[in-house]
Amino acid sequence: xxxxxxxxxxxxxxxxxxxxxxxxNKCPHITxxxxxxxxAKIDEWNSDSLPIFEPGLEEIVMKCRGTNLFFSSDVPQxxxxxxxxxxxxxxxxxxxxxxKGMAPDLKYVESVARSIAEHAEGPKIVVEKSTVPxxxxxxxxxxxxxxxxxxxxxxxxxxxxxxxxxxxxAMRDLSNPDRVLIxxxxxxxxxxxxxxxxEVYESWVPRERIITTNTWSSxxxxxxxNAFLAQRISxxxxxxxxxxxxxxxxxxxxxxxxFDTRIGNKFLNASVGFGGSCFQKDVLSLVYLCESLHLNKxxxxxxxxxxxxxxxxxxxxxxxxxxxxxxxxxxxIAVFGFAFKKNTGDTRESSAIHVCKHxxxxxxxxxxxxxxxxxxxxxxxxxxxxxxxxVTKLVTVHSDPYEAAKDAHAVVILTEWDEFKTYDYxxxxxxxxxxxxxxxxxxxxxxxxMESIGxxxxxxxxxxxxxxxxxxxxxx
Ligand code: NAI
Numbered sequence: 001x002x003x004x005x006x007x008x009x010x011x012x013x014x015x016x017x018x019x020x021x022x023x024x025n026k027c028p029h030i031t032x033x034x035x036x037x038x039x040a041k042i043d044e045w046n047s048d049s050l051p052i053f054e055p056g057l058e059e060i061v062m063k064c065r066g067t068n069l070f071f072s073s074d075v076p077q078x079x080x081x082x083x084x085x086x087x088x089x090x091x092x093x094x095x096x097x098x099x100k101g102m103a104p105d106l107k108y109v110e111s112v113a114r115s116i117a118e119h120a121e122g123p124k125i126v127v128e129k130s131t132v133p134x135x136x137x138x139x140x141x142x143x144x145x146x147x148x149x150x151x152x153x154x155x156x157x158x159x160x161x162x163x164x165x166x167x168x169x170a171m172r173d174l175s176n177p178d179r180v181l182i183x184x185x186x187x188x189x190x191x192x193x194x195x196x197x198x199e200v201y202e203s204w205v206p207r208e209r210i211i212t213t214n215t216w217s218s219x220x221x222x223x224x225x226n227a228f229l230a231q232r233i234s235x236x237x238x239x240x241x242x243x244x245x246x247x248x249x250x251x252x253x254x255x256x257x258x259f260d261t262r263i264g265n266k267f268l269n270a271s272v273g274f275g276g277s278c279f280q281k282d283v284l285s286l287v288y289l290c291e292s293l294h295l296n297k298x299x300x301x302x303x304x305x306x307x308x309x310x311x312x313x314x315x316x317x318x319x320x321x322x323x324x325x326x327x328x329x330x331x332x333i334a335v336f337g338f339a340f341k342k343n344t345g346d347t348r349e350s351s352a353i354h355v356c357k358h359x360x361x362x363x364x365x366x367x368x369x370x371x372x373x374x375x376x377x378x379x380x381x382x383x384x385x386x387x388x389x390x391v392t393k394l395v396t397v398h399s400d401p402y403e404a405a406k407d408a409h410a411v412v413i414l415t416e417w418d419e420f421k422t423y424d425y426x427x428x429x430x431x432x433x434x435x436x437x438x439x440x441x442x443x444x445x446x447x448x449x450m451e452s453i454g455x456x457x458x459x460x461x462x463x464x465x466x467x468x469x470x471x472x473x474x475x476x
Contacts, residue, residue, distance in 0.1 A: 002029055003196040004125070008082035010112045011089035012036035012045055012071060014052055014170070014277075014346065015129060015163050019088065021060045022174040024069035026204040033070045035078045045071035053345045053372055056171035076119040084197065087112045087140075088129040088163070093281045102288040104133060104281060113140040116156075117147035123155040125193045129163050131226075131282055133289055134219045137183075157193035159184045160215050162222030167276065168343035180210045183218020223289070226282040227302055232267045233274045234308035240270035240461030241315065250461025251443060270461040272355060272414055272441030273312040275340030277348035280306060313351050316460065317358030320439050323458055324409055329363035332433070334405040337415025337442075338370040338378050345372035347381050352414040355441070357385040359412075360394050367396045369404040371417055406431045416442040429453050 007023060009016045012034045024032040036042050044051040046065070050058055061069065072078060079085060089108040094100055109130055116126060126144065128137055137158045144156040160183035165173040180201045184194035194212050201210055213221070236254055243250040250270040258265030274280075283305050290299035321328050340350035347353065356366055360382070368378055375397040382391045398404035401420075405411050405428045413420055421444050429436050438445070438455040450457040451465075458464065 002199060004084045004200050005030060006082050007032045007084050007086065007200070008078040009034045009086040009088055009129075010036070010075065010078075010115070011087065011108075011130070012038070012041055012051075013088065013090060014054075014167055015165065016086065016088040017045065017050070017052060017061075018054055018057055018165065018170040018174060019086070019129065019163060021057060021064060021069060022171065023200065024064040024067075025060045026175075027200060028068060030200065031068050031070070032064075033072055033078045033081065035072050035075045037073065037075065039073045042071050042073045053343075054167070054170045055343055060171065075115055079116055079119040079124075080121055082124065084125040084127060084200075085116060086127045086129045086161075090277075091130045091132060091281070092277070093284055099288055102284045102291075104131070104285045106132065106136060106139070109136065110139065110143070113143040117143050120147070120154055120156075121151075122153055125157050125159060125196060127159045127161045127197060128219070129161055131162060131222050131278065131285075132160075132219055133223070133285055134216050136219060137215045155189075157185065157189055158215070159193055159197055160218035161197060162218060164222075164225065167346055168341055175204070177205060177209065180205050181213065181218050181221055182210065183213045183215040186214055223282050223286045226279055227286050227305065229267060230274055230279040230283050230309070231302075231305045233269075233271070233279075234305045234312075236268050236270045237273065237312040237460075238308050240312070243270075243461040244463055247463040249463075253461075270443060271312075271351070271416075272316045272460060273309045273351040275348070275350040275352070276346065280309070280349050310354075313354040314358065316439070316441055317355045319458060320355075320359065320410065320412060320437075321362055323437055323439075323456065327362075328359060328409075331364055331410075332408040333359060333364045333366055334401075334408040334411045335366055335368040336370075336401060336404070336411060336413045336420050337417055338368055338373045338381075339415050339417075342415055342417045343372075345374070345377070347373055347377055350381070350415075351441070353381050353385055355412070355414055356382055356395075360386050360390055363394070365394055365396070367398055367404040367408060369398045369401045370415065371419060402428065402431065407433055408436075409433050410437040410439060412439045412441065413444055414441050416444055420444050425450060425455070426453050429455055 007030055009020045016034055020032045020034045041051050087109055089112055091104040094103045094105040137160055141158045148154045162181055182194050182197050184190040198210050240250040254268040257263055258268050283302055287299045287303045338352045339345055339347055378397055379391050435456055438450055438457050440459040443459055447457050447459055447462055
């Protein structure tokens with residue numbers, strides 16, 4: 001007999017929604033309820049237009065919803081009903097008080113722990129799915145143990161089970177994960193709880209890909225995994241700057257270096273910088289952790305990853321201004337892509353926001369097109385970085401890329417949407433102000449091809465022509 005029959009997930013976001021849809025799909029014997037305090041979001045999960053876009057998500061939700069997958073805002077009821085509760089609420093960088101701008105804000109995680117303590121009537125396995133600093137499980141457990149003092153029907157085990165899905169490929173990652181990581185208490189009860197969660201995943205994940213560790217290793221592994229991923233991007237981006245100054249080509253370098261099996265060829269694409277709600281937040285969380293432990297060298301080392309990312313965004317924006325004859329004030333600039341990466345409508349920490357912000361500081365008129373991001377989303381993200389007044393004055397949002405580019409001095413590609421590769425760039429070129437520039441922040445287009453159309457072309461990590469023609473390194 002299976003131990004876990006009823007799962008509740010608190011937090012119906014980018015992680016909670018897809019993860020629970022996958023569990024419901026793969027485990028027909030389990031009833032999965034996803035709850036959120038945001039009623040509007042729950043209504044959307046229950047409607048025909050889901051609150052988030054992920055390839056393959058809608059099919060599974062439509063298949064399982066109402067059978068063994070439910071969305072509700074009744075948090076207390078869902079807590080009472082569950083054998084196992086996932087906490088997958090947001091843990092954004094704290095914007096106030098101690099650790100401001102560095103530490104993750106754990107107030108949402110704590111409030112879920114308090115709700116569980118208040119409403120649980122029997123034994124529960126509580127699973128941290130949110131990304132948290134090392135030892136967060138201890139705080140959750142202290143809150144739960146306190147409830148146990150007054151009600152001896154209650155027993156709690158807290159597990160760490162960080163999520164490694166990537167937005168844009170969430171369903172594929174969930175259905176075929178590289179690994180599932182479960183950390184638990186080093187005790188008989190801990191081992192039992194770990195086994196119960198292993199059993200859930202074993203419904204579709206091969207046992208050898210389910211790693212079990214102690215709680216703290218599991219919590220730390222998530223931060224370290226994201227720090228390593230972000231570091232690879234910053235590493236290749238630092239190389240892209242060397243390429244631009246010398247005539248080496250970053251794609252060729254990445255290809256040559258990635259052939260080494262110890263290095264590997266994934267995650268070596270130079271770009272305008274990483275974005276998304278996780279990399280920056282989790283690296284900063286690791287930096288904060290190092291600082292709290294007085295490991296200042298380690299803190300500095302990881303902070304470099306963030307510094308390179310900010311520098312790369314700035315460098316790209318500066319390049320645009322420089323190449324447009326050092327002034328973009330009043331010029332129309334078309335921006336292709338606003339999401340932080342392709343196949344998602346998520347804009348959190350998108351590099352596009354930062355590049356647009358720099359261009360707005362120079363008074364450029366931005367004409368933005370993105371296939372999945374709504375106009376209001378773009379405007380509110382930019383208003384946070386700039387001001388509502390500036391956004392009204394400088395930003396126009398288009399639903400047609402050709403309209404966005406018409407009469408523009410430049411097209412700037414900021415997200416790697418596949419459709420950007422398929423456009424008729426001759427048509428775009430002919431509709432623009434000449435000389436027309438194309439800035440490829442995602443290495444999507446072929447330089448030679450674009451130049452033969454007539455564009456002045458600038459790709460990340462590729463040298464401008466005067467360098468490659470004569471073939472010598474720029475003197476510093
Ligand atoms: P999200 O912001 O999309 O969703 C979180 C949801 O939790 C929101 O809908 C919010 O209303 C709800 N919530 C907050 N406090 C609540 C409470 N007390 N009761 C009920 N609902 C509450 O966040 P997302 O992106 O799903 O991230 C969740 C966690 O997973 C974060 O810790 C994040 O670092 C981590 N993570 C995110 C990944 C991603 O790709 N987005 C990937 C791996 C981990």
